[in-house]
Amino acid sequence: MAALSAWFCNERFWLPHNVTWADFADPAPGVEYPKASHLLSALPLALGIFAVRILFERFIARPCAFLLHIHATSVHWRATPNPVLEKVFTSITKCPDWRHLDGLSKQLDWDVRKVQQWFRHRRNQDKPSVLTKFCESMWRSTFYLCIFTYGIRFLWQCPWMWDTHHCWYNYPYQVLTPGLYHYYVTELGFYWSLMFSQFTDIKRKAAKLANYAKYQRLCDFLFVLFAVVFFITRLVIYPLRILNTTLFESWEIIGPYPSWWLFNSLLLVLQVLHVIWSYLIAGIAYKALVRGKVSKDDRSDVESSSEEEADTNRTNDRGVQMAFSPKAENGTNGTNGHAVTTKSWPQIRTSSR
Structure with a gap:
């Protein structure tokens, strides 16, 4: 442990030249x-934040x-126990192929x-209700x-x-003010508190609150606002202000050292991710302009309720069954020898009535 601690805390890696931990x-x-001991103070704060979250x-x-008429919905169909x-469900978590x-x-x-229905019902059992998603999103947004x-x-x-050069003047002898300490420790405590719920949380955006409340126009407006803020902060402010000061201004004032290369490499990787995420958001915005409303966020899990998915899958099952049934192949049921597709099933069901 002593050797590991000495290697990890190597001052020649973390600190600029002619600076030691003794300073x-x-x-x-x-x-x-x-x-480094300041990091430990975030642990009890994380427990407190987690307790506040439960109460909130x-x-x-x-x-x-x-008040917004969002209630917990129960699963109407539960999968019968089958070892x-x-x-198979535990290892795949999705419906297997044919x-x-x-x-x-x-x-x-x-x-x-029947096997396909079992997997659909089993998936619906594990899906959180809209009420659960709303409460989690409201806590995070708050x-x-x-x-x-x-x-x-x-x-x-x-x-x-206002002047990023001040980040490097007299570095690393920079005083830790109470305001800066409380900000970072609170942030760290919040993210450490997520360790207690990371296995049950479903990541959601703040704009999802409007989506859960069925306020489509508000949801679209918040998405547009989010997209504008994301593009400005990640593609303009971040490279021109943050990367500029960490790459060029720091080089000019204090010069590079081993950890300088590590930190800036990670910041550049983050910028690459910003470009990828911006591309996905732009794709969603384009679909919104074409379709008239915001479509599914490709960066998140599928946002559909258990009942909606069950109804959709039941319709698809019936359509597939009609498409490949012997009657369809023989030209009966008014198909004239053509296979019935999933999309045509509702019309056939109406005409049969």
């Missing part, structure tokens, strides 16, 4: 420098959801459609709004907000 050991009275979702988010299918469905059908002596407001209020008073 931070005895600061002047009233002066505080960042320390129960006593604030849920009543707000009820064989459960094992080859696997046919094999499972023969193994269980079930109809293929926290981000509060920490953003605090950060802007704090940065407004800092000289390096």
Whole structure:
């Protein structure tokens, strides 16, 4: 452990030339420098934030959801316990392809459609309700709004907000002010609190609140606002302000050192991700202009309720069954020898009435 600690805390890697850890050991009275021990103070704060989240979702988010007529929906159909299918579901989590469905059908002596329905019902059991999604999104949006407001209020008073050269003057002997300490520790405590719920949380955007409340115009407006802010901050401010100061201004004032290359490499990788995400957002915006409303976010999981997916899948199942049924192939049921597709099933069902 001593050797590992010595390797990890190598001052020649982390600090500029002619700077050692001993230089931070005895600061002047009233002066505080960042320390590794400060990271530990975020642990009890993470527990407190997690407790606040539970209270917030129960006593604030849920009543707000009820006011917007968002209620918890129960799964109408539950999959019957089946060890064989459960094992396959655990390893795949999605409906198997037709080859696997046919094999499972023969193994269980079930109809293929019955096996497919079992997987659909099993997936619906694990899906969180719209109420759960709304409460989680409201908690995150509230926290981000509060920490953003605090950060802007704090940065407004800092000289390096307006002139990024101040980030590197007298570096790394920079005093840790109480405002900066509270900002970073609160942020760190929040993300550490997510470790307690990362296995159950469903990541959602703040604009999803309007989507869950069925406010489509508000949802579209928030998405447009989000896209504009994302493009400006990630494709303009980030490269021209952040990368410019970490790459060029820091090189000019303090010069490069080993960890300088690591940090800037990671920041450049982040910029590449920003370009990729911007491309995906632009694709969604283009589809919104064509279709008249925001479509599914390609960066997130599918946003559909259990009932909607079940209804869609039932319709698809019937359409596929009609398409490949012997009657369809023989030209009966008014198909004139043509296979009935999924899209034509609703019309056939209406005409049969």
